[in-house]
Amino acid sequence: EVQLVESGGGLVQPGGSLRLSCAASGFTFSHYWMYWVRQAPGKGLVWVSRISSDGSTTTYADSVKGRFIISRDDAKNTVYLQMNSLRADDTAVYYCARMAGDATMVVDWFDPWGQGTLVTVSS
Amino acid sequence: DIQMTQSPSSVSASVGDRVTITCRASQGINIWLAWYQHKPGRAPKLLISGASSLQSGVPSRFRGSGSGTVFTLTISSLQPEDFATYYCQQANDFPLTFGGGTKVEIK
Numbered sequence: 001e002v003q004l005v006e007s008g009g010g011l012v013q014p015g016g017s018l019r020l021s022c023a024a025s026g027f028t029f030s031h032y033w034m035y036w037v038r039q040a041p042g043k044g045l046v047w048v049s050r051i052s053s054d055g056s057t058t059t060y061a062d063s064v065k066g067r068f069i070i071s072r073d074d075a076k077n078t079v080y081l082q083m084n085s086l087r088a089d090d091t092a093v094y095y096c097a098r099m100a101g102d103a104t105m106v107v108d109w110f111d112p113w114g115q116g117t118l119v120t121v122s123s
Numbered sequence: 124d125i126q127m128t129q130s131p132s133s134v135s136a137s138v139g140d141r142v143t144i145t146c147r148a149s150q151g152i153n154i155w156l157a158w159y160q161h162k163p164g165r166a167p168k169l170l171i172s173g174a175s176s177l178q179s180g181v182p183s184r185f186r187g188s189g190s191g192t193v194f195t196l197t198i199s200s201l202q203p204e205d206f207a208t209y210y211c212q213q214a215n216d217f218p219l220t221f222g223g224g225t226k227v228e229i230k
Contacts, residue, residue: 004166037167044210044221044222044223044224045159045161045167045210045212045221045224046221047212047218047219047220047221050219059217061218062218095166095167097167100157100169100172100178101172107172107214108214108219109157109169109172109212109214110157110159110167110169110212111168111169111172111178112166112168112169113166113167113168114166115164115165115166116166
């Protein structure tokens with residue numbers, strides 16, 4: 001069964017840092033592009049970042065560029081999101097997602113998703 | 124950025140009803156569009172990709188159509204498990220963007 005499990009969320013003060021992890025299982029992790037998407041309380045879904053299957057390409061939403069870093073460790077089947085200089089408007093549930101399909105071509109839609117991890121930025 | 128506008132933002136419907144959700148892109152995106160279903164506390168689920176391709180395991184009562192700037196998601200006969208929020212997402216250009224969501228509620 002394909003599964004994604006996020007961890008690392010919690011309460012952090014403004015200006016602080018947090019690293020999210022997403023452990024993948026049930027598929028050949030190294031073949032797939034991976035993504036982070038977030039949802040602020042009561043709001044809709046917002047794409048945050050993506051990383052290529054070989055880790056050489058990363059893309060970010062403007063709202064997090066220069067503050068967040070996506071990375072992956074294929075030996076651990078894990079993708080990370082290092083979040084620095086956190087702001088109140090970064091408060092959200094953060095979802096990890098895999099590129100949909102069989103990895104033969106890059107398509108930027110997401111399947112499956114993890115259950116999410118809550119990040120709260122507050123003093 | 125490509126803006127995705129969904130309508131309506133919410134709809135009240137009964138089991139067995141036909142429900143149609145519209146998603147409009149601020150510029151043409153060919154068929155680079157996906158639809159997701161999201162229930163509270165659960166992982167979002169991909170229903171349709173490429174505007175009209177039903178994902179494996181998704182019931183055939185879900186149908187996607189459209190190309191360019193106007194897309195629709197139709198649920199032909201609403202079932203109890205379909206009450207959720209639905210989002211469209213464009214994959215034509217970065218940043219990837221979602222519509223604001225349509226909440227399908229029980230009448």
